[in-house]
Amino acid sequence: MHDVAPPYLPGLRALLSELDRLQAFPRVLKVVPNLDGRFPLHRSAELVDLLRAEGAAGSEVVLHGYTHRTSGPLADGWTVRLRAAAFAPHDAEFVSVGPAEALRRLQAGLEELNRCGLRAYGFCAPGWLGARWLPELLRASGFRYHVTMGWLHDLVGSRRVWTPWFGSVGTGGVHELLVHVGGAAGAWAGRTRWGVVKAFFHPQRPTWAPQLERLRRALRRRRPVTYAALLDG
Numbered sequence: 001m002h003d004v005a006p007p008y009l010p011g012l013r014a015l016l017s018e019l020d021r022l023q024a025f026p027r028v029l030k031v032v033p034n035l036d037g038r039f040p041l042h043r044s045a046e047l048v049d050l051l052r053a054e055g056a057a058g059s060e061v062v063l064h065g066y067t068h069r070t071s072g073p074l075a076d077g078w079t080v081r082l083r084a085a086a087f088a089p090h091d092a093e094f095v096s097v098g099p100a101e102a103l104r105r106l107q108a109g110l111e112e113l114n115r116c117g118l119r120a121y122g123f124c125a126p127g128w129l130g131a132r133w134l135p136e137l138l139r140a141s142g143f144r145y146h147v148t149m150g151w152l153h154d155l156v157g158s159r160r161v162w163t164p165w166f167g168s169v170g171t172g173g174v175h176e177l178l179v180h181v182g183g184a185a186g187a188w189a190g191r192t193r194w195g196v197v198k199a200f201f202h203p204q205r206p207t208w209a210p211q212l213e214r215l216r217r218a219l220r221r222r223r224p225v226t227y228a229a230l231l232d233g
């Protein structure tokens, strides 16, 4: 579940109840600790309560950026810049800051979670867009794993797990359509004996019905698992 932040609470609740209906539990909740720099998590007691209840029942919090927003010129390899410009021009936070500022944001994000009684051992950059130096910075900051679009990277060992995917991005329109088509391979893998498949959801707009159907079919022969549990084997 991406973009867990106060403004999206109604969508989050709707999605969680759909996931409950499918018995899709536990889940991974990718929390934005200060969306837009205007929505610090601690100010939403309702969301904090929800996250603590989810955590107590076995779900897992992942740090998902700090503000989630691009805050300067994009500076990394041309492929990352191209992906950011095409798909996430406003959400490329961790390719729009340098390593020192990124470290400051990681620490501020963890502090905000801590203030709410939450902990995160994993990180996923907004838009799955991270600069080349990000994995090393995460490792040095004590994160256990790093989630990119197609992979789960173990930062303690050197293992990485390929995760075919399907999901909703909550944008509607062409972008949503492209992601739906791109997810066909992951949805197919979900119905086979392939080891791990990732299902992701965004709460911004209710574009999730086709992806819930893909998840329902995948769950016929699979069980949901968090990233930490996956790495623990």
Ligand SMILES: [Zn+2]
Pocket (backbone or CB within 6 Å): 002, 003, 064, 068, 126, 127
């Ligand atoms: Zn996001």
